[in-house]
Amino acid sequence: MANNEDLFKQIISHAKEYGYIFPSSEIYDGLSAVYDYAQYGVELKNNIKQYWWKSMVQMHENIVGIDSAIFMHPSIWKASGHVDAFNDPLIDNKDSKKRYRADVLIEDHIAKIEEKIEKEVEKARKKFNPFDEVLFRETNGRVKEYTEKKAGIERRFAQMMTDNDLAGLKTLIEELGIVCPVSGSRNWTDVRQFNLMFSTKIGSLSDGADTIYLRPETAQGIFVNFLNVYKTGRVKVPFGIAQIGKAFRNEIVARQFIFRMREFEQMEMQFFVRPGEELKWFNYWKEERMKWHLSLGMEPRDYRFHDHDKLAHYANAATDIEFMFPFGFKELEGIHSRTDYDLKQHEQYSGKKLRYFDPETNETYIPYVVETSIGVDRMFLAVFSHAYAMEKLEDGSERTVLRLPARLAPVKVAVLPLVRKDNLPEKGREIMDMLKPNFLCQYDDKDAIGRRYRRQDAIGTPWCVTIDNQTLEDNTVTLRERDSMQQERVPAAQLNTIIAVKL
Ligand code: GAP
Numbered sequence: 001m002a003n004n005e006d007l008f009k010q011i012i013s014h015a016k017e018y019g020y021i022f023p024s025s026e027i028y029d030g031l032s033a034v035y036d037y038a039q040y041g042v043e044l045k046n047n048i049k050q051y052w053w054k055s056m057v058q059m060h061e062n063i064v065g066i067d068s069a070i071f072m073h074p075s076i077w078k079a080s081g082h083v084d085a086f087n088d089p090l091i092d093n094k095d096s097k098k099r100y101r102a103d104v105l106i107e108d109h110i111a112k113i114e115e116k117i118e119k120e121v122e123k124a125r126k127k128f129n130p131f132d133e134v135l136f137r138e139t140n141g142r143v144k145e146y147t148e149k150k151a152g153i154e155r156r157f158a159q160m161m162t163d164n165d166l167a168g169l170k171t172l173i174e175e176l177g178i179v180c181p182v183s184g185s186r187n188w189t190d191v192r193q194f195n196l197m198f199s200t201k202i203g204s205l206s207d208g209a210d211t212i213y214l215r216p217e218t219a220q221g222i223f224v225n226f227l228n229v230y231k232t233g234r235v236k237v238p239f240g241i242a243q244i245g246k247a248f249r250n251e252i253v254a255r256q257f258i259f260r261m262r263e264f265e266q267m268e269m270q271f272f273v274r275p276g277e278e279l280k281w282f283n284y285w286k287e288e289r290m291k292w293h294l295s296l297g298m299e300p301r302d303y304r305f306h307d308h309d310k311l312a313h314y315a316n317a318a319t320d321i322e323f324m325f326p327f328g329f330k331e332l333e334g335i336h337s338r339t340d341y342d343l344k345q346h347e348q349y350s351g352k353k354l355r356y357f358d359p360e361t362n363e364t365y366i367p368y369v370v371e372t373s374i375g376v377d378r379m380f381l382a383v384f385s386h387a388y389a390m391e392k393l394e395d396g397s398e399r400t401v402l403r404l405p406a407r408l409a410p411v412k413v414a415v416l417p418l419v420r421k422d423n424l425p426e427k428g429r430e431i432m433d434m435l436k437p438n439f440l441c442q443y444d445d446k447d448a449i450g451r452r453y454r455r456q457d458a459i460g461t462p463w464c465v466t467i468d469n470q471t472l473e474d475n476t477v478t479l480r481e482r483d484s485m486q487q488e489r490v491p492a493a494q495l496n497t498i499i500a501v502k503l
Contacts, residue, residue, distance in 0.1 A: 008326040011388050012257050014400065018459050020044065020384065021258065033254030033262045040459055041380075043410030043440060045265075048379050049244050051408065052267045055292055056242045063240035063269065064233050068221025070246060071202065074212050079349035080220050080342065081314075082213070087193040089169055090252045093180035094187040101253050102169045102191045105178050106157050111328065113150045117143055158310045166191040196249045198262075214248035219371060221245070222270045223342045226367075227354055237356055237367055238281060240271040244376070256327060258377040265376035272367035274358065275340065281370045282317045282337040289321060289333060289372050296405045298386055304329060314341030321374075323382045332382055333374035340366040383408060387460060402460030403483055406503055411461045412439035413499060416452050418468040420445045428467045431477065431492055435465075438496055439503075457482055463499060465492075 015021040020041040024034035037045050057065045077083050089102040120143050125131050137143055153176070160168040169191045179186055198214040215221065222241045229241055244267045251260050258264075273281045286305065293303055301324075308318040317337040322329040343354045343366045357364045387402045406412070415432045417424035425445050432443045442461070444452050449466065456464050464480040471477050471492065478487045479498065490498055 004326050004328075007388075008257075008385075010390075011326060011385050014388060014402075014458070015041070015257075015384065018402075033251055033260065035258055035261065035377075040410040044383070044404070044408060045376060045380055047408040047410070048376060048383065049265075049267065051296075052292075052374070052379075053242070053244065055295075056240070056267075056269055060240065062235065062238060063242055063271075064229060064235065065242045065244075066222065066225055066229065067245065068218070068225060068243060070215050070248075071212055072215060072221065072224065074210065075349050076220050076224060076346070077197065077213050077216075079345040080223075081345070082197055082216055083195070086196050086216060088196060088252055089166055089191045090194045091170065091173065091191045092189040093183055093185060094189060095185040096180050096183035098180060098182050099252055100180075102166075102173060103157075103161065104253055105173055106153070106169070106176070109176050109178055110150055110153055110157070113146050113153075117146045117150070120146075162310055164193075166193065194250075194252055196251065198248045198250055215246075216249050217247050217373070218243045218245045218266045218268045219270060219373065220342070222268065223346055223369075224350075226270075226272065226343060227352065230356060237358060238271060238273040238277070240269050242267075242269040244268075256325075258381050259325065259327075259330065261377055266373060267376055267379075268371065268373045270338075271370045271372075272356070273370060274361075275365055275368050278337045278339065278368040278370055279317055282335065285370055285372050286319055286335050289335060289374075293321065293323075293332075296383070296408070298382070298405075302386065306331070312336075314338055323378075325381065326385050332378050333372065336371045336373070338369045338371055340368050342369060343367065399454055399457050401457040401482065404460035404462075406462040409460045409462050410440065411442045411456070411459060412463065412503070413441045413495075414452070414456045414461050414464045415441055415443045416449060416464055416466050417445045418449055418466055422469065423472060424467050424469075427471055431465060431467065431495065434492075435495060435499070439499060453480065453485075463502070465495060 018040065019038040022036045022038050023030040024036050025031045053065065057063050090099055091102040091105070092099050120140060121133060121136065124136050124140070125133070137147065153172070156168075156172060159165070160172065167190070170188060173188060174186065177186065197216050199211050200214065202210055202212045222243055225241065229235060245265065246263060247266050248263050251262055254260065254262065271281055271285065290303065290305075294300060303324075304322050306320040306322050308320070311318055315336050316339055319335050320331040321333040321335070323332040347354045347366070354366060355364050356367050383404065384402070387404045389401050389403060391399050391401060393399060413435055415428050415435065417428035428443060428445060432441055435441045442456075444455075446452070453464060460482070462482050466478045466480065468478070475492050476489050477492045477495070479490050479495070480487045
């Protein structure tokens with residue numbers, strides 16, 4: 001049985017070997033934390049985006065979509081706080097010359113203590129049956145000790161992050177005895193702040209050029225278009241503006257594959273509400289977004305909320321939807337009640353009134369905002385890693401299968417003539433032509449049928465249609481289902497309907 005680290009490596013190499021994700025610029029040895037989506041990857045990614053767009057924009061009559069530019073006026077990032085405060089605390093190890101995020105070093109240390117607690121609990125679970133976990137956590141000496149230690153570190157850490165106490169973070173790293181994973185030494189530099197925005201110059205002449213930023217989130221493109229949408233969209237509070245697009249962050253630590261990238265994509269929605277009603281809508285979106293995840297057939301046990309105790313100065317509620325990635329529970333989506341902070345800031349910096357006249361109350365106000373923000377690439381990784389499985393079959397052989405939700409799978413149907421003769425390829429082409437206007441299909445008549453099934457399993461194709469001699473006699477085909485590997489004989493003429501119903 002592969003451990004989680006091995007499993008994650010297998011998932012990464014599967015993504016490359018089967019045309020899902022390639023390292024960017026690979027023939028030049030790659031570019032750190034940048035990836036390209038390959039022939040199947042781009043289909044899966046597009047299907048995720050479509051599924052989100054449909055559920056947010058098409059299914060909510062009071063949400064509209066936009067697509068704002070990546071380049072925006074530089075004052076936007078001053079107003080939003082990104083120029084002054086979009087920083088990560090970084091620290092270098094003087095021996096290895098490796099750079100780390102100071103907060104991540106501490107978080108990893110906390111995660112190790114958590115692992116120790118879980119190991120103790122797991123041991124007890126195996127030993128005692130029935131097992132009262134709450135009582136055990138309260139009474140077991142070691143578990144109590146670890147739990148208190150962890151809580152103490154978390155308290156201090158949270159305070160330091162709030163106070164921007166960089167010296168405190170260094171002291172904590174030293175006190176906890178955190179070593180550099182490469183050199184093994186504790187020879188650390190001081191902690192410094194590092195702004196995550198990429199900058200570039202706009203204009204054809206460099207001397208007349210102005211510094212602008214590649215947007216680090218898509219949200220600001222929504223805020224600065226609030227007035228335009230309000231004036232042209234016939235929208236009434238509460239209403240939302242949704243957007244999918246690229247975002248860029250100069251992440252200090254590039255790791256965990258597409259989990260943390262320097263160029264990534266976000267699917268964000270800002271929901272504008274009456275002041276005072278924001279917490280009601282925050283709870284609404286918390287539930288809605290969790291339902292969206294579960295509607296894909298993912299396991300509820302792989303999701304949890306992580307409510308923020310310490311809130312950013314502009315938020316009055318925030319939660320993360322965390323997913324059980326192969327490297328543990330991590331943030332997949334954020335839901336934030338951002339008050340009227342962003343619109344107020346843009347009012348101040350632009351000098352334009354960003355207000356809404358409420359015909360029901362006869363009041364004019366700056367709406368409050370509830371935001372839902374999910375990374376497309378993280379969602380991709382969640383779906384892909386959840387789908388990946390190695391299975392032992394009854395005949396003793398093994399197969400690797402991607403159990404992707406059918407509606408997200410890149411190829412929906414593979415059309416496979418049993419042999420490459422006896423007019424079966426011609427019949428296969430006919431069926432392919434009948435299906436391809438409706439579904440992304442793949443035709444394949446090379447190799448033994450068993451190998452072709454394995455290949456479709458490995459790219460996650462939910463259905464294989466096999467054409468054999470009987471097809472020529474009665475126009476029926478076998479329809480093989482990926483997960484159960486069950487085959488049924490169905491009329492070829494009904495394939496479009498059968499597959500549409502299954503989808
Ligand atoms: N507008 C709010 C915002 O940007 P965030 O928590 O910084 O909030 C939202 O980002 C989501 O974007 C995260 O939950 C994550 O899914 C995704 N995300 C953030 N940074 C990322 C990165 N470097 N690589 C991939 N996805 C990232």
